[in-house]
Amino acid sequence: MNESLCIRMMRPLLMCFVLCIVYGSSKPTDKKNRVHNEPLSNLEHDDNKNYDYDHEAFLGEDEAKTFDHLPPEESKRRLGIIVDKINTNKDSFISEEELKVWIKNAQKKHIYDSVEHQWKDFDMNNDGLISWDEYKNVTYGSYLDDPQSDTDYNYTHMMLRDERRFRVADRNGDLIADKLEFTAFLHPEDHEHMKDIVVQETMEDIDKNGDGFIDLKEYIGDMYTAEDDEEEPEWVTTERQQFKEFRDKNNDGKMDKEETLDWILPSDYDHAEAEAKHLLHESDTNKDGKLTKEEILNKYEVFVGSQVTDFGEALLRHDEF
Template sequence: MTRALIVFWLVLFSAVFSINFNLVGAAVMHSHTSINKEHIQDSFYSPKDKNHYSEDGEHDIEFDHEAILGSVKEAETFDHLPLEESKKRLKILLEKIDLNGDKIINKQELKVWILRSFKMLSEEEANERLEDVDENNDGKVTWEEYITDTYGKDDELPVEQEDKQLLEDDKRVWEVADFDKNNFLENEEWLAFLHPEEHPAMIPHILEQTLSNKDKNGDGSIDFQEFIGTQGQERSKEWLLSEKDKFDLEYDKNADGKLSGNEIISWIVPNNDEIAEEEVIHLFAASDDNHDDLLTFEEILNHHDIFVGSEATDYGEHLHNIHNFKDEL
């Protein structure tokens, strides 16, 4: 065997071994899917439109599609429909959005529909998560099932202080979301646990938890230093000035130099109503051709790709997997 051939086989063996090792590692490692990962870096819950625009200003049209369809799965389905089929299904959808039946979509009708879609997206996510966590398929989740899926078995539970804190936070949210105190979560309880920021009964707990984690001097409020936390030590002067403007102009409504009560909630909890309004403005700007603040069915169908997306590819392959959209609506 030549030297070159020996080297070739050694490289190939190493690559295969590395791939197999990585696969085994991936199989045994648990990705942390705690609800606390819904928080972004400065501790507030991620808004529905967190991926609508990147930091570079790039627009992700998938958010628009999901905001209209209320389902990630349906959005993916529409991406593979041919043009005429996509328009046909969109027209069926428009008849549902058009509450007064005048064949015109006004801003309020569109906003109501988008808010409905946000709720459906959360429910879809919760149902998918339930399939992963519910080991015995009884439609309920016990705390043991949740921590096993999220953190691993007893001997794999977090040892780092940060992860221990996340586990403790999860447990407190779990206990609050267990409305009937029967030691498992189902239906609305499970949704409230995964998305406490969207459930009114969970808001007082979010406030309590925020103060517990951020109120370092124990005065029942959040000053600017507590607001920025440890990030302030790593960020630029420009960032600090920008955050100070947010603190003073957006959140500190009574200008007393600290956040308390509803001011903390407005900081921590995304306002889906405002997000829906912004999405309505965005969709109208992209499709209201005559600028009359009304969308005719024709205008929307002419801009169908903004609302639902369509690719004239793999039609035959995907058609047999598509549900009867009209019946579902």
């Protein structure tokens, strides 16, 4: 498998970062979105014990290990520089709104960097555009050359799904994507006109019996597969209740397209706002609804695993400090 195809296979995991924000129990922002088969981290997620899960989920395992070896005082110094940037009104306090704006900008930068990185791989003729043929040839070139060489993956099915999504992202229908259209292709969850395709792909992945709905068994099966004689974890029981009380809104025992959309891309849920609330909950020592620089630095280990530091990468870029 060539390098570009490996990138293609990792794209659903990047999407998972935008669709999934996982919090510890009893937090004010406790919400569980779709859990993909590939976890963000294999570590236990329990903020009461440590933030190792958050570090790996947002930094990646290698970068989390790098940060683990940074001296605390150096970490605090670098975080202090970031705090000054967040405090846009210079009132010496970080509000929930300032945190939310910073996190949203960090998300946008993450998406921008992702698109820029992949753009160079696919714009083969350097004309500032990416055609479907360019994307197809780079991503599936080795398979197209020898379709029988690897049967581990159904590349034909993957290619058809990609083409379908590409056509939806391609607003003018010329099968040539500019930067905005290619961004919608790679990150469909952030674009209104791409929501239907996100729902369609999700349902195709989970709807094992092909009836056009997601029932409780399929919903749980997407998140959890029981081992022999294994006791069902408490969170699975909670998810069963979530399905019955919140996911299946019309109580017919299954989720249709509208209910699935409400699940994976809820219109009443702002990820950046939820993360800002989470950070305040963890760090606001005097419970006045805002953070001082001192409060943030005292809880620096929380912010390392947060989107507030651009998935922690800002702490690792020496040239900015």
